[in-house]
Amino acid sequence: MVAEPISRVQRKERTRRAILDAALELSDESTLAAISLRQVAKQVGIVPTAFYRHFDSIEALGLALVDEAFASLRTMIREIRRGDPALADIVDRSVGVLVDHVHEQRAHFLFIARERAAGPPGVRDAIRHQIELFERELATDLARLPGTDSWSAEDLRVLSNLIVTAMVATAESILSAAGRPDVEKQLVEQARTQLRMVLVGALNWQSKP
Amino acid sequence: MVAEPISRVQRKERTRRAILDAALELSDESTLAAISLRQVAKQVGIVPTAFYRHFDSIEALGLALVDEAFASLRTMIREIRRGDPALADIVDRSVGVLVDHVHEQRAHFLFIARERAAGPPGVRDAIRHQIELFERELATDLARLPGTDSWSAEDLRVLSNLIVTAMVATAESILSAAGRPDVEKQLVEQARTQLRMVLVGALNWQSKP
DNA sequence: CTGTTGAGTGAACATACGTACACTGAAAGT
DNA sequence: ACTTTCAGTGTACGTATGTTCACTCAACAG
Numbered sequence: 001m002v003a004e005p006i007s008r009v010q011r012k013e014r015t016r017r018a019i020l021d022a023a024l025e026l027s028d029e030s031t032l033a034a035i036s037l038r039q040v041a042k043q044v045g046i047v048p049t050a051f052y053r054h055f056d057s058i059e060a061l062g063l064a065l066v067d068e069a070f071a072s073l074r075t076m077i078r079e080i081r082r083g084d085p086a087l088a089d090i091v092d093r094s095v096g097v098l099v100d101h102v103h104e105q106r107a108h109f110l111f112i113a114r115e116r117a118a119g120p121p122g123v124r125d126a127i128r129h130q131i132e133l134f135e136r137e138l139a140t141d142l143a144r145l146p147g148t149d150s151w152s153a154e155d156l157r158v159l160s161n162l163i164v165t166a167m168v169a170t171a172e173s174i175l176s177a178a179g180r181p182d183v184e185k186q187l188v189e190q191a192r193t194q195l196r197m198v199l200v201g202a203l204n205w206q207s208k209p
Numbered sequence: 210m211v212a213e214p215i216s217r218v219q220r221k222e223r224t225r226r227a228i229l230d231a232a233l234e235l236s237d238e239s240t241l242a243a244i245s246l247r248q249v250a251k252q253v254g255i256v257p258t259a260f261y262r263h264f265d266s267i268e269a270l271g272l273a274l275v276d277e278a279f280a281s282l283r284t285m286i287r288e289i290r291r292g293d294p295a296l297a298d299i300v301d302r303s304v305g306v307l308v309d310h311v312h313e314q315r316a317h318f319l320f321i322a323r324e325r326a327a328g329p330p331g332v333r334d335a336i337r338h339q340i341e342l343f344e345r346e347l348a349t350d351l352a353r354l355p356g357t358d359s360w361s362a363e364d365l366r367v368l369s370n371l372i373v374t375a376m377v378a379t380a381e382s383i384l385s386a387a388g389r390p391d392v393e394k395q396l397v398e399q400a401r402t403q404l405r406m407v408l409v410g411a412l413n414w415q416s417k418p
Numbered sequence: 419c420t421g422t423t424g425a426g427t428g429a430a431c432a433t434a435c436g437t438a439c440a441c442t443g444a445a446a447g448t
Numbered sequence: 449a450c451t452t453t454c455a456g457t458g459t460a461c462g463t464a465t466g467t468t469c470a471c472t473c474a475a476c477a478g
Contacts, residue, residue: 008475012425031327034243036465049467050426057466117381118240118327128385155402162403165378166371172326176337193364194371201410217445221455245435258437259456 016054018044020068023061024107031118032062032111062115062123069108070130076101077134081141091195098167099188102174113172131168135160152207159202166194225263227253229277232270233316240327241271241320271324271332278317279339285310286343290350300404307376308397311383322381340377344369361416368411375403 006014022043026035037058041048055061080097102109116127138160142148148156170191177183215223231252235244246267250257264270289306311318325336347369351357357365379400386392 006475008423008425011475015425030242031240033239037467038465046425047427048465049428049469052467053425114327116326118323124385158399158402159406161399162375162406166374169374169378176333190367190370193367197368197371197410197414198407199410200413201406201408204409204413205406215445217453217455220445224455246437247435255455256457257435258439258458261437262455 012053015044015046015050019051019054019061020065023058023065024111027114028107028110031114032058032065032123033118033120059120059122062119063126065108065111066115066123066126066130069105069112072105072108073101073130073134077137091192091199095170095188095191095195098171098191099174099184102171106175106178109171110175113168113175131164135164138164147203150206155205155207159198163195163198166191166198170194221263224253224255224259228260228263228270229274232267232274233320236323237316237319240323241267241332242327242329268329268331271328272335274317274320275324275332275335275339278314278321281314281317282310282339282343286346300401300408304379304397304400304404307380307400308383308393311380315384315387318380319384322377322384340373344373347373356412359415364414364416368407372404372407375400375407379403 019040022040023032023035026039026043035058037051038048040058040061041051055064076097080094083093112127115123116131117124119127135157139153139156142156142160143151151159170187173187174184177187228249231249232241232244235248235252244267246260247257249267249270250260264273285306289303292302321336324332325340326333328336344366348362348365351365351369352360360368379396382396383393386396
């Protein structure tokens, strides 16, 4: 059993990852504001003071996790955006991609869902800001869709907000339906129906009546 | 300065209230899972061990707060329900009542919004259950509205879920827009527009196409 | 080969935590 | 008048917390 020689930066990056993972895992059964630096250190297998080599505080750790989580979310919407913007199956595909990512990035979604409402103020703001960015991107995507020519920029923003809100709620309920495939299936169907209802409303909408 | 004689049950109830208020206030700037029994006791002005005369644990306190908060929410929807079910101004009135109550019961709404995602499991479940009850009530209300005769029970439930989700999100963003009346005004307008969009979708909807 | 850097160590601190226990004293019941 | 009840007290405990400081020792730069 020969130990591979590891560079200093590699070693540091490895413990940084371990810290992030530990925080993600620990905050699963409570929340970032309630976990202690020492709990994280113990879980990682380092001495408490070594934590400071990587982060100034638990809140700073939280901000790093927000960055990480939203980076993976961005790959998700890039996946949704790819392909033709045919209105026909856009609903099914979008919901499908979302559900897949909730499973693949379970810890990240759980973290965002929780800290969005209960995290330290800085973390909350960071998450709110990222979600707002999603809304804006969705608005420009919607603007490219046929049938939205008569829409005001404001109405596009409002519609995007509604859709993002519904999708966030869908992600949250799927997370809390873990281990009950029948419930999840129903939630997926609900999300699709809701998106269709909203789109029907959108298609029959006229701005500034 | 003569002290009024106070009965024992009155005194106990008064302390209980003080504990509930203290917990509400303390969890404002963090979360229930992160506040300690001793913090609550200090804020109330009692010794830590006296806490146990009223609640078994912080979680039990949380459940009491959930009950209290939803009791006040119920008076709200009773207010919405009152009056003629004219579809014309139902949107404006509903949003108006919601916003008023968010201001009047700010602490309760904050508490629910936060603990819904980050509270102890028992508290989370209690909140989820209460919100589900709202959805069902809304569904029966919607069923009474003209134009929903052709709707399936399932679609009514799905639509109610969408509306409740949107209203919860509205309440949350109004809470985080505290002290910025211009932002709040925009949020209120957004909520109204969203409800109208959803209703337009609903009116043009036909179940099981 | 030599000196510097820096991730991780280990001891120590003041403070906070939940909870057990024996207690007090005034209101309520008899 | 007496006894009972019980909200609130005070002490004490073992344990966990964040942060300080001086340290080690392997990877790195010169």
